[in-house]
Amino acid sequence: MKFEDQYFKSAFSVDCVIFGFDTNALKVLLIRRGAEPMKGSLAIPGDLVSINESLEQGVERVLNQSVGISNLYMEQVYTFGRVDRHPDGRVITIAYYALVNVRDYKLSAASFAESADWYPVSEALELELGFDHNEILQACFGQLKLKVQSAPIGFELLPKKFTLSQLQLLYELILERDLDKRNFRKKILSLDILTPLNEKQKGVAHRPAKLYQFDEEKYRAMKIVGGLNFDAKKNS
Amino acid sequence: MKFEDQYFKSAFSVDCVIFGFDTNALKVLLIRRGAEPMKGSLAIPGDLVSINESLEQGVERVLNQSVGISNLYMEQVYTFGRVDRHPDGRVITIAYYALVNVRDYKLSAASFAESADWYPVSEALELELGFDHNEILQACFGQLKLKVQSAPIGFELLPKKFTLSQLQLLYELILERDLDKRNFRKKILSLDILTPLNEKQKGVAHRPAKLYQFDEEKYRAMKIVGGLNFDAKKNS
DNA sequence: CCAACATAGTGTAAATATAACGTAAAGTAT
DNA sequence: ATACTTTACGTTATATTTACACTATGTTGG
Known part of the structure; x- marks a missing residue:
């Protein structure tokens, strides 16, 4: 394989598990994909990052498109890079989670989504998500569990x-x-x-x-x- | 910017901080880069990952080229994606660390390196490394500190x-x-x-x-x- | 051989942190 | 006014963490 076909031919995305606390339930925002690939399947909000955009800017954009708000607490969790994880080519994804107080914001289906809704985390963990998003959700929830025991991030989820x-x-x-x-x-x-x-x-x-x-x-x-x-x- | 110029035009690399314990010092493997970009500067071993190679395979390859051994304990730490972090284009890098018992292996300067040597960690933290490798080294050392307190990974470094x-x-x-x-x-x-x-x-x-x-x-x-x-x- | 040296090997007590647990008070609804 | 629901609160037992010093066992050099 020639150099130019081997490198600088991949893309990367950010996926952001958005956790919200709604009165009495811990929820996570999932979208129903409105575009290919994986059109119609449930997924974590995320998007390709442009080559002149930083990872954090990418996440901010996704958050803005999903809950219409920026400056949320967020944290990088893990990067997933299975060769065949994306049907359109080599796309690795950097997973983040963010914390929101559900009552503060209105959901807006992002450009890449047909709809967006809050799901109880326990339920979301059982659903079948597109791509490797089940794995991503699990990793992010695990990280949240750890983090909550070492820093007072709980407040980010409350009014x-x-x-x-x-x-x-x-x-x-x-x-x-x-x-x-x-x-x-x-x-x-x-x-x-x-x-x-x-x-x-x-x-x-x-x-x-x-x-x-x-x-x-x-x-x-x-x-x-x-x-x-x-x-x-x-x-x- | 057109779609095809905006995406699938980036590359990604893995960088691997290799920690070794040599009798009485904690060391880290640094290479002197033998090729552009950043030729001549000290850096953490790493390489571009080909589009049909998994992240883990990429790290294995780097480890093989650096210490001639595979199957080391390794862990993903963080992904660095500053837009201008690489002079050749948009290259994000996924940082790992690995643990070796220094006495077991012979160093071999990898293809991308002019030379490879063990540096005491404390010293390495003071040196000026290429790219954003100072930041990467710090993140990996921090992660090692945390991990060693929650799992018995110390043994990976000992005979x-x-x-x-x-x-x-x-x-x-x-x-x-x-x-x-x-x-x-x-x-x-x-x-x-x-x-x-x-x-x-x-x-x-x-x-x-x-x-x-x-x-x-x-x-x-x-x-x-x-x-x-x-x-x-x-x-x- | 013996003295000097260097590190190995060992236990206990005090302080701190964690875990378990039940009852009275303050509101609301009827 | 009574029943109901949730708030508010302190003490004791247990487990964990920290502090601390001396003897034992080998090697080395005179």
């Missing part, structure tokens, strides 16, 4: 004001196990990155909970010690 | 038979901090993945230490519990 119970539920959904209420509160509060507000939950049919806010400044200021650890042993 | 002191030194070099001897031994032995041999160190001018061997079967058999943790607090 500005939230209750400790909401926060705990979110962690339980991500970690897929129950946490002890008192221990959770103790641990979270001991991090000293939450500001309690003089405000309570409204419209609930029971004792309303105090609202809290994530204090980004305090978080940045603190030197990050070891990982968090939510009842790793017995509840597992 | 089959080793002493606990050698193992401890290796961990100290990777983690860049001192570890307590008794606590280290306690922890490592409690993992129950080392087989003590009826054999002692030879040719040392002091009391010879007992030799141990990593028991891969036992390791595989055991369900991996939480991370290891080497005196995280006070010695730091």
Whole structure:
């Protein structure tokens, strides 16, 4: 094979698993592809990256087209490069995940999509996705699980004001196990990155909970010690 | 820009930071580039990946050309894709690291290299490397540090038979901090993945230490519990 | 042969972190 | 006013982590 046929003949894409927390469920955004290849199949939002576009710009573009918003928390996870993973030629893809508060944004089917919808993560993991997207989803969810135990990224998924119970539920959904209420509160509060507000939950049919806010400044200021650890042993 | 100029006009490479442990130093293999681009500068071994070659095959090839051996422990770390990172066009690179026992193999300057040599990691981190290889080296070293605390990959860098002191030194070099001897031994032995041999160190001018061997079967058999943790607090 | 040297090998106690657990208080709905 | 639902909260037992110093075993050199 000649040099020019062997190299500089490939393309690369970014795929972005967008996680969202909607009141009481952890969800992931999937699109129904509106164009070939894999037209009609479910997939993670993603797109080819142009040769004069950085990876991050590519992800930003995909996010903009999918949830119409930029500046989300995002993280690169893994690069998938199976030779035959894409029907149109050699396309390797760099997988990212991003975190959104579902209520904040409106979905807009991206140019490459026929439709876009939120699926509960557990459900999405069972669906058949196009390309190698099942593998990608799994890798990203795994990474999220790890990350959530070493940095307070949970807040990226919540509205500005939230209750400790909401926060705990979110962690339980991500970690897929129950946490002890008192221990959770103790641990979270001991991090000293939450500001309690003089405000309570409204419209609930029971004792309303105090609202809290994530204090980004305090978080940045603190030197990050070891990982968090939510009842790793017995509840597992 | 037309579609065909925008996509399928890029290339991708793999770069592989090869870590080696040589008696008493943690080293990394660097090459002096023998071809353009960046001819003459120091760099991490790597090469373009052909369009019908998988990423892993690409890394294997680079490893073969560099240390003449395959089947090393390796791990993907991160993908670097700055638009202008490569002078010849759009080339994104997928960074891996690999672990070798330096004594086992002979270096062979790869086709793309003028020479190849082991550098102490601390020194290599200070050198000016070609492309964005400083960044890559840092990312890989960081990843190694993390990984060594959650899986017993240290053994990949040691000869089959080793002493606990050698193992401890290796961990100290990777983690860049001192570890307590008794606590280290306690922890490592409690993992129950080392087989003590009826054999002692030879040719040392002091009391010879007992030799141990990593028991891969036992390791595989055991369900991996939480991370290891080497005196995280006070010695730091 | 013996003294000097160098590293191997070993245990315990104190401090800290994690895990388990139940009850009273504050709202809402009827 | 009663039933209902969820909030809020502290203590004890257990497990893990950290700190710390001396004797044993070999080699080397005089």
